[in-house]
Amino acid sequence: MKRISHFIITLALTAAVLLTVAPRSAMAASASVSGESTVRPGQSVTLTLSVDSSIMGLEGTFTCGSGLTLTNYDKFNSGWNMEFFPNASGGYNFIVYGSSPDSNRILSVTLKASDSLGVNTSLTAAFTNLVASDGSDIPLSSVTWSGTTGAALRNDAKLYGITCTNATLSPAFNSDVFTYTATVPYTTEKLEGLDYFRNNNGSKVSVSGNTLAVGENTITFKVVSEDGSRTNYYKLIITRQADPNYKKSDDATLSALGLSVGDLTPAFDPAVTDYAAYVPFETKSLTVSATAASSKAAGVTGAGEVTLSEADETALTVTCTAEDGVSRQSYTVHVVRMPAYEGMLPTIILGDEPPECTCGAAEGQAHAQDCPLYVAPQEPVQKPGTWTLPAKVKLPLIGGVSLLAVAAILGVLLLIVVFLLGYLLGQPKAEEYDDYDDDPGGDEPEEAPAPQPKAAPVIQPEGRKAAPQSVDPAEPVAFRAENLEVPRRRKMVLKFRDDQAEEIPPEAPAKAKDVPVSPPTQPDEHDLERMSLDELLRDIKNM
Numbered sequence: 001m002k003r004i005s006h007f008i009i010t011l012a013l014t015a016a017v018l019l020t021v022a023p024r025s026a027m028a029a030s031a032s033v034s035g036e037s038t039v040r041p042g043q044s045v046t047l048t049l050s051v052d053s054s055i056m057g058l059e060g061t062f063t064c065g066s067g068l069t070l071t072n073y074d075k076f077n078s079g080w081n082m083e084f085f086p087n088a089s090g091g092y093n094f095i096v097y098g099s100s101p102d103s104n105r106i107l108s109v110t111l112k113a114s115d116s117l118g119v120n121t122s123l124t125a126a127f128t129n130l131v132a133s134d135g136s137d138i139p140l141s142s143v144t145w146s147g148t149t150g151a152a153l154r155n156d157a158k159l160y161g162i163t164c165t166n167a168t169l170s171p172a173f174n175s176d177v178f179t180y181t182a183t184v185p186y187t188t189e190k191l192e193g194l195d196y197f198r199n200n201n202g203s204k205v206s207v208s209g210n211t212l213a214v215g216e217n218t219i220t221f222k223v224v225s226e227d228g229s230r231t232n233y234y235k236l237i238i239t240r241q242a243d244p245n246y247k248k249s250d251d252a253t254l255s256a257l258g259l260s261v262g263d264l265t266p267a268f269d270p271a272v273t274d275y276a277a278y279v280p281f282e283t284k285s286l287t288v289s290a291t292a293a294s295s296k297a298a299g300v301t302g303a304g305e306v307t308l309s310e311a312d313e314t315a316l317t318v319t320c321t322a323e324d325g326v327s328r329q330s331y332t333v334h335v336v337r338m339p340a341y342e343g344m345l346p347t348i349i350l351g352d353e354p355p356e357c358t359c360g361a362a363e364g365q366a367h368a369q370d371c372p373l374y375v376a377p378q379e380p381v382q383k384p385g386t387w388t389l390p391a392k393v394k395l396p397l398i399g400g401v402s403l404l405a406v407a408a409i410l411g412v413l414l415l416i417v418v419f420l421l422g423y424l425l426g427q428p429k430a431e432e433y434d435d436y437d438d439d440p441g442g443d444e445p446e447e448a449p450a451p452q453p454k455a456a457p458v459i460q461p462e463g464r465k466a467a468p469q470s471v472d473p474a475e476p477v478a479f480r481a482e483n484l485e486v487p488r489r490r491k492m493v494l495k496f497r498d499d500q501a502e503e504i505p506p507e508a509p510a511k512a513k514d515v516p517v518s519p520p521t522q523p524d525e526h527d528l529e530r531m532s533l534d535e536l537l538r539d540i541k542n543m
Contacts, residue, residue, distance in 0.1 A: 029053040031130050033143040038150045039123060042115040042227070044071065047145050049127050050105045055138070057097030058106050060130040061087065067117050067149075068125060072110040077101045097133070113149055121149040153227035156200040159234060162221065165193035167238060175199065178232065183239045188212060191219065191238065202226030212240040251294040252322040252329035260287040264333065275333045281340045284308060288316060288333070296323040312337055 035047040051058060064070060070092065075082040080098030084107075087093045096106055111125060123146070130140035158175045167182040184191075190210045198205060204224045209217065221234040253270040262277040270293060279286065290303040302318035316333045355372035367374040 029055065029132055029138050029140060031127065031132075031140045031143050033125075033127060033145045035145055035147070037147045039111075039113040039147055040150045041113050041117045041152045043153070044110055044112045045147065046108055046110045047125060048076075048105055048108045049143070051132055051140070052104060053132070053134070054101060054104070055132040055134050056099055056101075057095070057133040058130065058140075059093075059095045060140075061091050061093055061128045062109060063089075063091035063126050063128070064111055065122075065124040067114045067121060068111040068123055069114070070109060071112050073107065075107050076103055076105040082107065117149045119149060119151050123147040123149065153225075154200045154202060155225040155227050155229045157203055157223045157225035157230040157232045158199045159196050159205070159221065159223060159232075160199050161197040162234060162236070163193065163195050164191040167191055169236065179235050179237065181237045181239070183241065184212065186214065186241045186243050188240060191236075194219075196221055196234075198223070200226055212238055214240050214242050214246075248322075248324040249294050249296055250322045250324050250327040252297065252320045252327040253293045254290050254300070254318070254320050254329070254331060255293040256289070256291040257318065257331055257333075258289050259333070259335070260289070262286070262335070273329070273331050275331070276336060277333055278336050278338060279308075281338050283337060286335070288318060290318045290320070290331075292320050294323060297321060298323060298325050308335060308337065312339070 030052055032050050032052070033047055034050070036045050039045045062070075073084050073092075073094075075096055077096075077098055079100065079102070080096055082094065082096045084092060084094045094107065109125070113123065124144060126142060126144040128142040130142060132138040132140055160175050162169065162173055162180070166188055167184050169180040169182050171177065171180065173180070190212055194207070194210060196205055196207070203226050206222045208220045208222070210219055211217075217238045217240060219236040219238060221236075223232045223234070225231070254268075255270065257264065257268045257275075259277055259279075261283050262279040264275045264277055266272065266275070268275070285305060285307045287305045288303045290300045292300050298321040300318065300320045302316065306314075306316055308314045314335045314337075316335060317330055318333070319328055319330045321328050357367060357371055357373050359368035359371035359374075361367045361371070361373075
């Protein structure tokens, strides 16, 4: 088995080598040439050489007959190389080669027919000795182009008629007259039935513009001769009348005004008609630019390049005329040339001469108010970093007020504010609570009751009961308030309630002889704790 396998492999390799080195037969290929068959005297024709198979190169010879001249040649496959050179027999040898051609077209030649050739003259050109290559040489058959001359191109670029149905041209049409006019009413928006007629049908005609606006319109016929050597223009100037109900604008203002050198002072404003401009001494001329505010304005004069006079000042006037042709507005620019610099800054005085004194004030004295040189007194200027107290201040809705009056007003306001605060702080509170009243076992320590004086008489308030006390009849009774010992309570509760307030009329003081004397008793501590401060004070007062 192994021997059979080796034999088959060896046989296959041998066959492959024999096929490689064996000569191959050339593939079938043919060439062709294409181009216009009719050439006018003085015109050119381009011939294209093609091969119907994919090749890697082509060489051959090109010749052309009498009456034709080679003017150009080129290759079609961009990646190929080409050599084209004359030979000894009056023709041209060429070689074109490369790989992966873009198309089957190989090369092109351009031939020009002589101007002296007559009509129907025979013309020929041939590609001979063609040999193509695809790895081996492939001879190709020769190819030939044949043509004839046609009639010479005419150089006539004229018309023999122009017509339209809704306008009458003036003057009557003539091939040698190139401008015509007509007037149409406002209702005509374009020329109807507009047509033209050529002297030579080979010439080319183009028409521009047939939409009519109010005013002047131009319609142009461009005529180019057949041979391209001549061009004529026929113009129709059509005036469309204005709308009879239209009122022309009277706006004669400018929307812009400027100089090529220097700036206007003040800045341009259509309502301002007088300006000044300062230019260097070396300025000899400048350009004035102006634009009308209305696009329908009749025109602007005075703009453009202007030469300055030798004087220090040159007045330039720019005038705008409105659409109505009547309204006009002029703008004046005073161009002032600065004095020549001579080592020091010049003093420039503009306008009229300064006024003279009419009040007869001596130097250093103030001028009278009716004098042209009178200067109103100026308030002193505060120096930086200092501060002075002003004599007057300006208040809203009042105006200027002296500083002293302002201080007095502020003082009165301050007193009123202090009085109101004192009044508000002196008002009693609605309720005042003791933190210890609701808590009998509070943190405030109980005070030991003071020793009670002996034989101290007590006057019991009305409606109150006193606990019986022992009285020594041998000891005299001292009727004094200070002998009354009131147990001290921790804190009292003061309540002011409008709905529970009750006015207790003071009791009439009793005469000494009418005052009942009771034996000294010890007040009930619980009763005293339930008494209000007013009741307690009243009881003490009545003692």
